Amino acid sequence: NAGVTQTPKFQVLKTGQSMTLQCAQDMNHNSMYWYRQDPGMGLRLIYYSASEGTTDKGEVPNGYNVSRLNKREFSLRLESAAPSQTSVYFCASSDGPGTQYFGPGTRLTVL
Amino acid sequence: GQQLNQSPQSMFIQEGEDVSMNCTSSSIFNTWLWYKQDPGEGPVLLIALYKAGELTSNGRLTAQFGITRKDSFLNISASIPSDVGIYFCAGQGYSGTYKYIFGTGTRLKVLA
Numbered sequence: 001n002a003g004v005t006q007t008p009k010f011q012v013l014k015t016g017q018s019m020t021l022q023c024a025q026d027m028n029h030n031s032m033y034w035y036r037q038d039p040g041m042g043l044r045l046i047y048y049s050a051s052e053g054t055t056d057k058g059e060v061p062n063g064y065n066v067s068r069l070n071k072r073e074f075s076l077r078l079e080s081a082a083p084s085q086t087s088v089y090f091c092a093s094s095d096g097p098g099t100q101y102f103g104p105g106t107r108l109t110v111l
Numbered sequence: 112g113q114q115l116n117q118s119p120q121s122m123f124i125q126e127g128e129d130v131s132m133n134c135t136s137s138s139i140f141n142t143w144l145w146y147k148q149d150p151g152e153g154p155v156l157l158i159a160l161y162k163a164g165e166l167t168s169n170g171r172l173t174a175q176f177g178i179t180r181k182d183s184f185l186n187i188s189a190s191i192p193s194d195v196g197i198y199f200c201a202g203q204g205y206s207g208t209y210k211y212i213f214g215t216g217t218r219l220k221v222l223a
Contacts, residue, residue, distance in 0.1 A: 004153075035213075042117075042199055042213035043154070058210070090153050097142040097203055098159030100211060105153050 002026055004103035006091050012109045013081045021076040021106050023091030029101075031094040032074035033058075034066060036087040037105075043090060049074055081110045117200055117214030125222050130187040132217040134200035142203040143183040144211065145174050149196045157198075158185070190221050 007022045025032065030051045035043040035058075045058030049068040063085060065077045074093075078085060086109050094100040117134045124130055134143070142161055146154035158169050160176035160183060167174055171188045183200055200214040 033211075040215075042115075042215045043201075044213070045210065048210055098144060098156075098161060100144065100201070101156060102146075102153035105151075 004091055004093055004101055006089075006103040006106050008106060009104065010107045012111065013078075014111050015082060017081050018077070018079050019081065020078075021089055021091075021108075022073070023075065023103060024073045025091075025093040025101075026072065027093060027095065027101070028071070029093035029095040029099070030071070032068065033092040033094070033100070034064075034074070034076045035090045035092065036060065036085075037090060038087050046076065046089075081108075083110045086110045115200055115202055115212055115214035117217055119217060120215070121218040121220070123220045123222060124190055126190060126192060128190055130190055130194070130219060131184065132198060132219075133182060133184045134202070134214045135182045136202055136212075137181065138202070138204055139180040140202035140204050141180075143174070143176050144201040144203070145172075145183070145185050146199045146201065147196045148199065148216075154199055187219075190219075192221050192223055195219060195221050 004025045033048040034046040037043050044060050047066040049055045052071045055066050067075045089106045091103045092100050115134050115136050145157045148154040158174040163180050165176040173186045175184045197216045197218050199216050201211040203211045
C-alpha cells in the first residue's frame with residue numbers, strides 16, 4: 001500500500017517549457033488535491049477534484065491545468081512555465097474530513 | 112488567499128520541555144487537522160479534530176478544537192530531538208467538499 005505517489009521528484013525547466021506532474025493514490029479516495037509550498041509559507045491549494053470527473057479551482061490556479069484521469073490519478077500541467085512557479089508541489093487525497101494524506105512532493109525549478 | 116494565523120512562527124526549546132502552539136481564524140471550521148513536516152518530505156497527519164471542545168491525544172501530542180470553532184491548539188509534552196520540524200494546522204469549513212486552508216506553520220527546534 002504505497003499511499004500517494006508523485007513523479008518526478010525533481011525537475012528543472014526553462015521559462016516557457018511545459019510539463020505534467022503525475023499523482024496517483026491507492027487508497028480508493030474520492031477527493032484529490034494539488035498544493036504548492038513556497039519557502040516559509042504554508043500550503044496553498046491550486047486545484048482540487050472532489051470526485052472522479054470533477055475539478056475545481058483553488059486559491060492559486062493561474063498558469064496551471066489539471067486532469068482527473070480516473071479515481072486513482074490526478075495530474076497537474078504547466079503549459080508555459082514561469083520562474084514564479086518555482087516551488088514544491090504536493091498532491092494529496094482524501095475520503096472525508098480528517099483523512100487528507102500527502103505525497104512526498106515534486107521540487108520544481110524554473111530558470 | 113486566505114490562510115490561518117499560526118503562532119509562534121518558530122521556537123527553540125530544550126529537550127524535555129513542553130511545547131504549545133495555536134492556530135486562529137476569522138472563519139468557523141468544521142474540522143481541524145494538525146500535520147508535521149520533516150525537511151524534504153510531505154506533511155504527515157498527526158491529529159484530526161471534528162467538533163468544538165474536542166480534546167484528542169496521539170502519544171505525547173494533544174490537540175484541542177476551540178469552543179468558538181475558530182481556533183485550535185497543539186501541545187507536545189516532554190519534547191525530544193525528533194520533534195524537530197514544521198507543524199501545520201489546517202481547517203476545513205463546510206463547502207460541500209473537503210477543501211482545506213493551511214496555516215503558515217510553526218518551526219520547532221529542540222536543543223538537546
